[in-house]
Amino acid sequence: MSKVVLGGGLSGLSAAYYAINKFPNQVITLLEKSDRLGGWLKSTRQDDGSIFEQSARTIRPSGEAGANTLQLLNELGLNHEIVPILKNSPAALNRMIYVNGKLHLLPNSLGSLFKKQEPFSKPLYRYFLNDVFATKKKIVDNDESLYSFVDRRFGTEIADYLISPMVCGICGGNAKEISVKFLMKSIFEKEQEYGSVTRGIIADFFNKKEKVTPVYTQLEQRANTEKWSVYSFKNGIETLPNALRKEVSSKGVKIDLNQDIQEIEVHKKSILVNKADGTVLLANHLISCIPALSLAPLLKKQHPYLSKMLSSFETASMCVVNLKYNKKLLQQEGFGFLVAPKENLPLLGVIYDSCCFPYEDSTILTAMLGGFKFNTYFNEKTTAEEVLSIVTKNLEKILNISDQPDNFKVSILNQCIPQYTVGHSKKIGLIEDYLRDNDLPLSLCGASYYGVGVNDVILSAKKAVDGL
Template sequence: MAVAVLGGGVSGLAAAHYLHMGHAQTGRVVVVEATNRLGGWINTTTHSDGVVYEHGPRTLRVMGNAGANTLALAESLGLTDRVVAVPYSHPSARNRMILVGGKLHMLPNSLKTALKRTPPFSRPLALSALSDLKTKPVLNADESLFSFVRRRFGLEVAKYAIDPLARGVFAGNARDLSVMSLAKRLHQVEQKHGSVLLGLLKDRKNAEKPDSELAKSELVQKARKERWAVWSVEGGLEELVKTLERRNLEDGVEVRKNTKVKGIVHSGKKLVVQTDDEELEVEKVISCLPANSLSTVVKKMNPDLSRLLGSIPFVTVGVVNLEYTGHLVDKPAFGYLVPSSEPNRVLGVIFDTCTFPQGDRTIFTVMMGGYWFNSIFGDSPTEQDMLDAATYEIRQTLGITCDPDRYVVKILPDCIPQYIVGHLENVSNSRQLLRDHRLPLVLAGNSYDGVGMNDTIMSSKRAVYDYL
């Protein structure tokens, strides 16, 4: 059986790897990538002196089966000795701040701090949590993340916790993002039991069960024993991509770079993938393309599918890495996020060298734009525009007035899909269309079942084992 994997990001590379690892009927596997590099938005710069900048994802969480799966993958690729772990006790795992009124505020990170009033909150977070117990449920199929949290826990929690979190993780507007897509279990237990807190207690039997096979991984066992919060790889996360690429090539996977998919044609029980260079006739296609790209590719083959996929919005993010001499952070932390209610052009600032020190230097990553990119920066900002905004932010908020010694500016167009209200229904309808028309096309990647790297890798694994 021949399989085409569309997209050479981490999800496409993972899909090709899992095809060879566990699907005995797979013969030829071809990965088709439009650009001259693999890895998608995972992008690491390593300078000549060894200093590393991350322009996309920089760490991976350990929690859940998706987190365990990526750890097990790293172990199977021989990366165990190169994994760099950050335990929950580390300041960058414990300390997270928000910027409100021009001041940085540490978010509560323990039961003790949750029982105290911590600015900008007007009352202890524990009292906000208890408000869930006396709030009546609102029965619905989906609603915005902001609306859900505001109903259950109050405006301040929605405004100062959930809003900046949505900006930091999804570069999105919590007032549009779907609670069913991003906090499905919380919504489900409220709908079933009338309360989030009581529902989580009563519904424990339906919580995600640890995968017994993944638990056998020595790296997973080590991470759980040592209570890792997040991890990365020496040299940056692109090393995971490069290792996946090498393993796939060793396994005989054909990789086509600089090859854009123009269309897909249904031919009997097969699909024909059309590119500028050739037509690939295959029995199965795993698409790890962004939904907006796949929408164009399938437009002639299935206009209804194209319409559904095209309705998933994407946002553009500006990322600026700034490097300074010396240790310039007074309070070690992961960094800070900025609520959308603040008159500020940035989404947040990551204190990179608090998590992974790199000698006598301080490195920040400033994230900008997202849902608000065009309204703030216009249609065609320059790299200088982004640099000026980033350095201004560091001067204003952190008081660092010197110019950076070194910097890299990246503008990442349409890099994060937005799971707006109704997203799960949209994805379900898309997959149902594929089944109804008996199209041997499987949807994977970050457009559907989670935007995080762990989720995208898991989606590729499921595409191989559940659908093929």
């Protein structure tokens, strides 16, 4: 009996971890295309000690998926590596949006919901009252865009100034195309069931079954007591895949790098993987942890329907620019700012790394560009110098920073982030039906399917293994 994990990003390493724990006597092989593990997660220590993150940098401790990651960190012994951002720190409280040519602080306290605060034309609570009176719309196919849902329930300003920049910040996506279920599944369902979100929340409150007392792991307890908003690691987010690699190797998982798999055969009871060196690997189950678009061609000959469904998933590309200045330059401390798509800028947002994780007398920023607007501003010929120049011009315009960075890194990440457009969950349902109806020994996990964040991909790997 043996299992193959395809892909050595965070989801693949997590799948290998859960698989070797559940089946300690089986042969577990992890196949990775490149010469390193970790996928998009990459933390590069600079000569001066600062860390440049290529993609993810912070993790949320909340919710089922957040708790699952904390449990994993506990098991890996990473408790002392964690650096939290506390809920009462400026980095947690001060989140800004760039709209109408200016930076605006988003309301961050109960009191601020009752004050009119630019760019909104009325206090925020008034938009939420909208929901009480707005009529319910029956939605065809049980899905619509996030923008259209928020516009209907809370008004256009909330859709333009809050939701659209937020979607850019999370997945570089266009709120007018991304499914409401990506961020607001439960409140969308409340509206569909009770006629308004508010009525749904009230009904839920009264229908609440017996309260279950949650059992917290040691690390979750610490996160609650210390009031973490988000967290990262002393040596950067790559600490997590590095720890997983060490753990799974020590438990006997075979790690095979430089294996750009081009073909797999998925039969009812077996899997054949044609490896790059010409040999064939036989297994009784394959957990695919590679992006849907990479898996699609591998299944084309044998499962054209599945392959076609997988190839219809969308992704977006991004440019990520890390910048370090050897002095303090920011006028307002905070997590950073997001740009409202209405501004028509190539910039999606800027994270103030040196406010989140203070670093001597320096300013460290990460600018993210492109996303759903990538093809408007960039192409395969765009150079790092051009991207840097776009970033520095925008930083001068928005943050008044005219200095050139003392150190920088430009990464162009092709098709790095899945876009859960309207109809995503229906496609997932059809794929799951196909795998079940055909009794195929293939599980899917990773960012393409059940959530794009670090927590989501770890939980998707756990669920895939639990289901075996």
